[in-house]
Amino acid sequence: MDHYFTDNRHLAENRKEISFRFWCFTYTFITDNGVxxxxxxxxxxRVLLKTLCDRNELGExxxxxxxxxxxxxxxxxxxYPKAQMEMVDVNPRAVLLAIDNAKKNNIEADIHESNVYENVKGNTFSDIITNPPIRAGKKVIYKIFEEAYDHLAENGNLWVVIRKQQGxxxxxxxxKEVFENCEIINKEKGYFILNAKKH
Structure with a gap:
């Protein structure tokens, strides 16, 4: 079975546009099979974005x-237009869509393929944010958590959304094993928003 965290470019394309309203902006996103x-x-x-923007703590x-x-x-x-944004995914089709969607919504970001942090350079991120690919399994998800520590600047934050029944x-x-801290900063309909700070 093809999952959204694999190279699934051979799947038939079925691109479509969806609309997303958040705060005072309306976004248009192109999606496709296999994402x-x-x-x-x-x-x-949605819960993650609302929590992050309500707290207004993101760095640059x-x-x-x-x-x-x-x-x-x-x-x-x-x-946060002044923030430097890097976006990565292992799925080449998702990356191409993200590049198109950034243009469509008039934003600039460094968007590229990477298996977790494989092609991520540097360790100066103020914030690492993830809605982790649950179907990829704990090994992949825990790698995202473990290696986040090395890519964050001092006092940088890891932000995660994960469902209660999905672990x-x-x-x-x-x-907590990696960062020695982890706070549940929001819960909504079974979704937990987690935050850990690098000290």
């Missing part, structure tokens, strides 16, 4: 890991 949440922006992403060098077709990175870049509590435990 996560192709029919609408998923609820977890942001990395979106597992960016899919670009919702999180593009939305945040519009709201939120074990994710908290794992992040």
């Amino acid at each position: 996560f949440s192709k029919d609408s922006v998923d609820f977890g992403t 060098h942001i990395l979106d890991v597992g960016c899919g077709y670009g919702v999180i990175g593009i939305t945040l870049k519009k709201i 939120a509590e074990s994710a908290v435990k794992k992040i």
Whole structure:
């Protein structure tokens, strides 16, 4: 079976546009077969964005890991235009869509293919944000948590959205092992928003 975290370019294309209203902006995203949440922006992403923007704590060098077709990175870049935004995904089709969607929504970001942090250079991110690919399994998800620490600047933040029934509590435990802290900063309809700070 093809998942959205694999190279699935051989899948038949079925591009379509969806609309997403957040804060005072309306975004248009092109989606396709073989990408996560192709029919609408998923609820977890909505909760994550709302939580981040309500707290207004993001810094100026942001990395979106597992960016899919670009919702999180593009939305945040519009709201924090001075931030430097990097967006990565292992799925080549998702990366191409994210590049198109950045242009479509008039934002600039460094968007490229990367298996987790493989092609991410530098360790000066103020924030690493992820809606992790649950179907990829714990090994991949925990790698996102573990290696985030090395790519964050001092006092940088990891932000994660994860559903309770998809391992939120074990994710908290794992992040605490890596960062020695992890706070559940919001819960909504079974979705947990987690935050860990690099000290």
